[in-house]
Amino acid sequence: MIELAEPPTPALTRYKLTVDDYHRMGEAGILTREHRVELIEGDLIELAPIGSGHGAVVGRLNKRLVISAGDQALIWIQMSIRLSRYSEPEPDALILRPRADDYEKSLPTAKDVIALVEVADSSLGYDREIKLPLYARHGVAEVWLVDLRARQVEIHRRPGPDGYAEKLVARPGDMLRPAALPSVEVAVADLLR
Amino acid sequence: MITTTELTQPRHRRRRFTTDDYHRMGEAGLFAESSRVELIEGDVIEMSPVGSDHVGTVADLTMAIAPKVAGRAVLSVQSPIRLDPYSEPQPDLVVLRPRADRYRGGLPTPADVLLLVEVADSSVAYDRGTKLPLYARHGLREVWIVNIRSNRVEIYRRPGPEGYAEKLEVGPGDTLSPEALPELRLAAGDLLV
Secondary structure (H helix, E strand, C coil): CCCCCCCCECCEEECCCCHHHHHHHHHCCCCCCCCCEEEECCEEEECCCCCHHHHHHHHHHHHHHHHHHCCCCEEEECCCCCCCCCCECCCCEEEECCCCCCCCCCCCCHHHEEEEEEEECCCHHHHHHHHHHHHHHCCCCEEEEEECCCCEEEEEEEEECCEEEEEEEECECEEECCCCCCCCCEEHHHHCC | CCCHHHCCCCCCCECCCCHHHHHHHHHCCCCCCCCEEEEECCEEEEECCCCHHHHHHHHHHHHHHHHHHCCCCEEEECCCCCCECCEECCCCEEEECCCCCCCCCCCCCHHHEEEEEEEECCCHHHHHHHHHHHHHHCCCCEEEEEECCCCEEEEEEEEECCEEEEEEEECCCCEECCCCCCCCCEEHHHCCC
């Protein structure tokens, strides 16, 4: 693969896939279930296989969020969110505002998100350096980054073009509550045992 | 757009496209709004729209070469060649050995190419930095870069994994002749200004 640290000349660039291209590739069978990818700024990024540690934490998170949220929010696990014409990532969990159609007619966008969760082991660098700034630029209100190695959860709030202005760290003993819906809560100790 | 150097985690890589993916993407209607694209090491690269100097030079080359190789070789202009499962560039011009199927049965491969010519204006860094090493690795025996800005023709011969071992440069008063087709002799002045 060529390392395009910068395009070879300003006029020559890698083709940026749009979300429409991305879906057409799925419909045409070019991308299938075997391809674990997400669309980030026009590039298809290959995702690492999910390890058992990661899977277990996503499973616990799913259970706790669904129980706590009830009808106050929709919980989506490892499904897509449309951020822009060029970005459609698959975060580990989404806490979404309820919508009459349950997002059947169109994918959620940044404004639909109460909080977004990424569980990171080996992917921490990618989640922090690529995805977190992407979520901030598109105005995702709140991101929880579950750091399996450090056994803590970073809470990022107040998104802007240059990133999140506020960062808190929660450890076992602390509770996670989205600022926009504090009645939903998950104990860090229930995720990181 | 993400660059690979920004992806600090080696497990998260941009997906490389095969030539098969690339053709199916075209059939599915992708790239319809792009001027021209080519597949280089798994990346779809958008080529800049060609300027009039470029068009005129390619036309001069075509008119100069065609009558001299008629019956002995095949001239293909701004059409793809297949280098490997991840690379299908579109050089400005290639002179090909005759093939029984008249190239209906499959794209030209490196062994078919007697001479490859790129006309470079703003794209010279891309042609020299990215495409030339690729051509050398695939053993294309001779490449000419018609450099519009310097008004010179660069001749590259003796390909190897590290690049071309021989480089010559000629100006408007010189004669050009590919090693594989010594009977084809061109006045560089017919191509340069």
